[in-house]
Amino acid sequence: MSILINSDTRLIVQGITGRDGSFHAQKMKEYGTNVVGGVSPGKAGQKVGDIPVFNTVKDAVAATKANATIIFVPPKFAADAVYEASEAGVELVITITEGVPTLDMVKLMPYLKKNGTKVIGPNCPGLVTPGEALAGILPGNIFKKGNVGLMSRSGTLTYEMVNQLTTNGLGQSTCVGIGGDPVAGLYYEELLEMFENDPQTDAIVLIGEIGGDAEERAAKYIKEKVTKPVVAFIAGQTAPPGKRMGHAGAIISSGSGTAAEKIKAFEEAGVPVAKKPTEIPVLIKERLGK
Amino acid sequence: MKIHEYQAKQIFADYEIPVSDEILCHSVKDVEKAAEKLGLPVVVKAQVLAGGRGKAGGVKLAKTKEELVNAANQILGMDIKGYTVEKVLTAKAISFTDEFYVGLTIDRNTKSVVFMASSEGGVEIEEVAKDNPDAIHKFVIDAEIGLMPFQARQIAFKLFDDIKLVRQGADLFEKLYRLFIDTDASLAEINPLVITAEGNLMALDGKMNFDDNALFRQPEVLEMREPTEDEKTEIEAKEKGLSFIKLDGNIGCMVNGAGLAMATMDIIKIYGGEPANFLDIGGSSNPQKVIDAMNLLLADKNVKAVMINIFGGITRCDDVAKGIISALEQMDVKIPIVVRLSGTNAAEGLEILKKTNLVTVASMGEAAEKAIEMAGQTV
Known part of the structure; x- marks a missing residue:
């Protein structure tokens, strides 16, 4: 699955x-x-x-x-x-x-x-179910079949994270790049629900970035509805307010959408937030009791 | 893209939303002339692309000629959040009885255009949202149908008791919605919308932002763009397919992908350094992009070391390496460069870089550490 x-x-x-x-x-x-x-x-x-x-x-x-x-x-x-x-x-x-x-x-x-x-999407790298199908522009060779589900607003940062997982022996069920635009299709909540119901997925990685409040809403959803372990990463912790960081969605406006708010929301929902990409596999293994 | 208040109000006026009589001025003399034409009292308002102008002292009422000259002298040339005031709007002072807030924006959550209205006008809406969120009425608009007249009336009934004002308001809200859609705006705000002493509605201040992705079909909006020096560099970069934002640190960053570029800035900071910029070279493999990017980085005299962080997907690491080599051939680079290549054709890329004296590392953490260390040694 x-x-x-x-x-x-x-x-x-x-x-x-x-x-x-x-x-x-x-x-x-x-x-x-x-x-x-x-x-x-x-x-x-x-x-x-x-x-x-x-x-x-x-x-x-x-x-x-x-x-x-x-x-x-x-x-x-x-x-x-x-x-x-x-x-x-x-x-x-x-x-x-x-x-x-x-x-x-x-x-x-x-x-x-x-x-x-x-x-x-739009403005997304697509998605991949390792070993079965790849619909997107992601480099296929970094993925490995396994039990970690991943969702991300970014492209290359996803590759970085997947590479961390794969080289540390953690394969993936499905990895979805949801895209960096402010208005996009499937988002965290829908995907969290799918991963929660997917028997192959045992843990979930959520890669967010500054701008909007989707991460805060995801944190709330996780707290209420997700039983599987989730770990997160937020890009743009050092981004200055008012500047759009490449993605149209990645902008801190009038003090909202900051990394600090998102990290706080996740921690309150029991979701550990990695400071560096290298911490993601460590956190996953801890959560899975490996 | 942002525009000034006076430009937003020109768009309002084009859609027959009532605004005060006002004249754009570039000097104290201009302001005096404008006041003569409009008649005192007038309000002198700084025109900069930053919020909080009132708090910063950039908006002043002048009842006498002396007050007028003082206001103009104080405001012209002043600094508001890093922007120097080069022009002011001289507007006829309007006496009013009530202030409201109305605004349209795109809501990521409902994926639709949302109309916001509040009786607490004249203050920053973000403050109201924080302290008294119930005071803001939100109406989700179905983009297929648009803002229907009954919805516009529903909004107006939330703000006004008098049916005459409800009708005026509903008409004004429909116009605001139309101009929002017509111009591909991402924000259209009237704050305050006032009831004048004569009992009519008028937009006393206006703010508009536009969707950068739609500028290709909005030539009139694009003509209103007034970039600052930093923004000019950013726009120039965009024309070359690069996404660049200048920051204040000394580690120049070159990264493929916006998310990874942000994460690169973050990791530099975690290791105790300061990034000099955000730079996303995008997903293409054109070596010219690397050369353009290197030029941008080296134009910043604060940059003491460069960190190149590439995770190849569509971007091929060997192409990036070739770009780095030709950049080095064309330019006299005196500062250290640390390169991290992973993903598509990374081995080939690293092989190419062996010929140079560049420092290559395996992970972004190492790249950051090394770049910071070397920046410290660069004079």
Whole structure:
């Protein structure tokens, strides 16, 4: 078991003929992901590697029974691509695109909710269930199958953490990059619930950063609903207020969204917060009694 | 992106939200002329992109000519949270009976636009939120439908008793919502919204922020941008695909990915050093980016050592190494550089760097320790 994706996932790639889309479509396939098709308007009949290309998501779903899609189209067209996937009945939509206007996402949300579409991102590295499927731009070789679930607002910091886990003998059930934008799809609470219910997951790592109050809400949720051990890390403890740290979501505004507040919330919920990435595997092992 | 009060009020005026008569001024002379035109009393207000202007003494009422000149002299050139006041807004003083707060923003939690309204206007809304959260009414707006007239009235009924004001308010709120959506704003605030002595609503102060991701389709908003010197460097960096923020320390950082870049700053601090910047070179493998990034770091004279922290994913470590080599060839680098490469093609990258005298380490903790140690030895 795992969450969201596994060896049964049938993935299509929207924007498959673009530079990033074609590169990562093949990388994902090499990892072992069941990439069944791609979408690029006007390119139906072509192939990227041996992956067939379709004009529309509807066509792709009809031909391949795809149940997940990954989006690599430019920011201007990203919201349209998510709509298209949702309308075609795709259950899981992973949006890698960085720089999507926030109001585009806001306008999408009610429709996605009505359709029951699960969205990850935008501005995210994707997700991986080690040994089964990788839907994203993450480097596959650092992951190892195991029992630690991981969720993160950041990309490369996720790799850093996963590397710490793997080199210390801790494999992962599923690792999800939820993205760095202020308005995004699946977030901590939904993923915590999935990991809590996933029999393969025995411990959870939550990697947060400054800005917003999602970590505080996650802490509250953990306190009330999560029985599995959770450990956390917060990036941006030294970030100055009012400055956006790369991610649109990572900004301390008027004294709220600080690392100190988030750390306090986690500690009150019984979630230890690592000061350095190297402490994460130590904390996990302590919690698992290893 | 932030804009000044006078710019926000220009947008309000474009949408027929009533604002006071006011003139933008750059000198004491300008202020005198403006006051002549508007008639005393006037309010002289510092125009800087920082909050808390009133508390800092940047907003003054002038009833006489003498008060006017004093106010203008005091405010022009003063420092508010690191910003020098170069212009002021001279506005006709308005007598009013009541002050309110109204604002629109994007709520991450509900993933929607939220309208906030409060009878406690004229003070910072963050203070109200902390001390008396019940005084702020929040209305979640369904983005598919927009702000409906009945919702606008619902909000107005929370603030006003008089049906005439309710209608005026509802109309004004719909306009505020429309301009928020039209301009891809992330914040649109009127504080205070007042009932004038004549019994009408007027926006006495305004604040707007915009979504940087949407600026590509907002040319008129983009034209209002007035970057400071530090921000100019940041914008220039962005055009080269780098995300850069200057800080005050002496360890220059070059990292791929925003989260890892923040964690790098944090770890430098944990080991007792001070980061000189936040710098995310992004996910591409273009060696030119490394050269541009190195130029940015070395332009800061406070930088005594550079720490390069790369975890390769899409970014390939050998490409970064090549970038470092060509940067070193093009530039006369006198300060020590510590490099940590992990992930995609790290071994190849480290092999390339063997030819140089750069210090290579295996983890980010070691990189931070080494960089701090070497910065201490650099004069």
